Amino acid sequence: MARTRRPMIAGNWKMNGLRADALALAKGVADGVKQAGWRDREVLVCPPATLVMAVADAVKGSGVLVGGEDCHAEASGAHTGDISAEMLRDAGAGHVIVGHSERRTDHGETDAVVRAKAEAAWRAGLLPIVCIGETLAEREAGKTLGVLEAQLRGSVPSGATAAKLVVAYEPVWAIGTGKTPTTAEVAAAHAHIRKVLGGLVSDAAAVRLLYGGSVKGSNAAELLAAGDVDGALVGGASLKADEFLAIAKAA
Ligand code: 13P
Numbered sequence: 454m455a456r457t458r459r460p461m462i463a464g465n466w467k468m469n470g471l472r473a474d475a476l477a478l479a480k481g482v483a484d485g486v487k488q489a490g491w492r493d494r495e496v497l498v499c500p501p502a503t504l505v506m507a508v509a510d511a512v513k514g515s516g517v518l519v520g521g522e523d524c525h526a527e528a529s530g531a532h533t534g535d536i537s538a539e540m541l542r543d544a545g546a547g548h549v550i551v552g553h554s555e556r557r558t559d560h561g562e563t564d565a566v567v568r569a570k571a572e573a574a575w576r577a578g579l580l581p582i583v584c585i586g587e588t589l590a591e592r593e594a595g596k597t598l599g600v601l602e603a604q605l606r607g608s609v610p611s612g613a614t615a616a617k618l619v620v621a622y623e624p625v626w627a628i629g630t631g632k633t634p635t636t637a638e639v640a641a642a643h644a645h646i647r648k649v650l651g652g653l654v655s656d657a658a659a660v661r662l663l664y665g666g667s668v669k670g671s672n673a674a675e676l677l678a679a680g681d682v683d684g685a686l687v688g689g690a691s692l693k694a695d696e697f698l699a700i701a702k703a704a
Contacts, residue, residue, distance in 0.1 A: 457659050458615075458659060458661050458683045459493065459494060459495055460493070460494040460495070460661075460677070460683055460684040460704040461494070461495045461496075461497060461619060461661055461683065461684035462495070462496050462497070462684055462685050462687065462697075462700055462704050463496075463498075463499060463520070463548075463621075463663060463684065463687065463691075464482075464497065464498045464499060464687050464691025464692075465522060465550060465553070465665075465686055465688050465691060466498065466499060466500045466501060466504075466522070466691060467501075467522065467555070469501070469692055470500055470501055470504055470692075472507060475500055475504045475507070475508065476507060476511050478692065478693075478694055479498060479508045479511040479512050479517075480512075481694025481695075481698075482496065482512070482515075482697060482698065483511065483512040483515035484515070484694075485694060485695075485701075486516050486517050486698070486701070487514075487515045487516065489698075489701075489702070491701070494701065494704045495518055495684075496516070496517050496518065496701050497518040497519070497520055497548055498512070498517060498520070498691065499519070499522050499548070499549075499550055502521060502522070502536045502541070505521060505541060505544040505545060505546050506545055508545075509544065509545025510545070518547055519545055519546050519547065519548070520541075520547065520548030520549050520550060520579070520580075520582070521536065521546045521548070521549040521550070522549075522553070523536070523549070523550060523551065523553070523556055523570070524537055524538040524540075524541055524549050524551065524573055524574060524577075525537050525538075525570070525573065526566065526569035526570050526572070526573045527573070528573070528577070537573065537577070538574045538576065538577035538579050539576075539577045541577070541579060542577045542578055546579060547578075547579060548579055548580045548581075548619075549570075549574045549580075549581055549582070550581075550582045550584060551567050551571050551581050551583055551584070551608075552564075552567030552570070552571075552584045552585065552604075554584065554586055554623060554625045554628060555628075558625075563607070564604055564606075564607025564608045565607060567583065567584075567607070567608040568608050568610050571583055571608065571609070571610050571613075571618070572610045575610070575617060580617065580618075580619060581617075581618065581619070582619040582620070582663070582686065583609060583618065583619070583620050583621070584622075584623050584665070585600075585601055585604035585605060585620065585622060585623070585646075586601070586623040586624045586625050586627075586665075586666070587600040587601065587624055587626075588626060589626035592624065592626065597624075597642065598641075598642070601645060601646055601649070602645065602649045605620070605646060605653065606649070606653070609650070609653050609654070611653075613654045614654060614655060614656055615654065615656045615658075615659035615661070618654065618660055619660070619661045620646060620660060620661070620662050620663070621662075621663040621665050622639070622642050622643060622662060622663070622665065623664075623665035623686060624642075624666050626666075627665075627666025627667050628666050628667070628688065629667070629689060630666075630667060631667050632666075633666060633668075633672060633676065634666075636675055636678070636679040637679075639664050639676060640679040640680035640681060643662050643664070643679065643680060643681035643682055644680060644681050647660070647662065647681050661683040661684060662683050662684075663682075663683065663685055663686045664676055664677075664679070664682050664684075664685055664686070665685060665686030665687065665688070667689075668685045668686075668687045668690060669687075669696060669700070670690065670696050670699030670700055670703070673685060673699065673703035673704070674703040677703055677704055684704060685704070687700055
């Protein structure tokens, strides 16, 4: 079954990138991916909404996939400043990250909101990457697996299948800190996630589970080799083409 899970290396650019730098970055990634000619892994970049269209154009024909960083649950309407899944699709995206911990914290997004956004992604024909992860306090209190289970149950819409869902495990305390869980801790979290998905998704064994949090070229091979890890969701290190490509190579 593991062979059916094609590794995905996804870059989350967050609120970074003006056109000149971003297009150079997109082109650098596209050139590297084209040159490598990988058929056994997927490389996805998720730029800020302002750049989705330009990045989608810049990577055309390279095999690099493009996604949004967030979407609203509604298709359109009076939601000033928001972007719908349909708009992302129209701009050239095929994927969208939902429920990133920065959205959950900065914008008070609950599991129910994240679930509605994942459903919106389906409605628009996008593949949602649903993010979950415990805080440091939760980990230290021994609550990690329970937190992940509750977030999954609340955030994954019913009707999910491996073709319609990617899950990213991102411990909040590992994001942007240079700290990472041990491979045993990552494997334990991912095994639990897959077990919980067993009750939510008909083909849970085929769902791709990404690890995110301080992934870089130098630790990617180790983290990606942990049990039940099918790729990475990369923040800071996705802003440099060489570093991001090194992670993709390690997959
Ligand atoms: P860093 O790779 O910068 O730790 O960010 C991880 C992340 O939040 C990806 O979504």
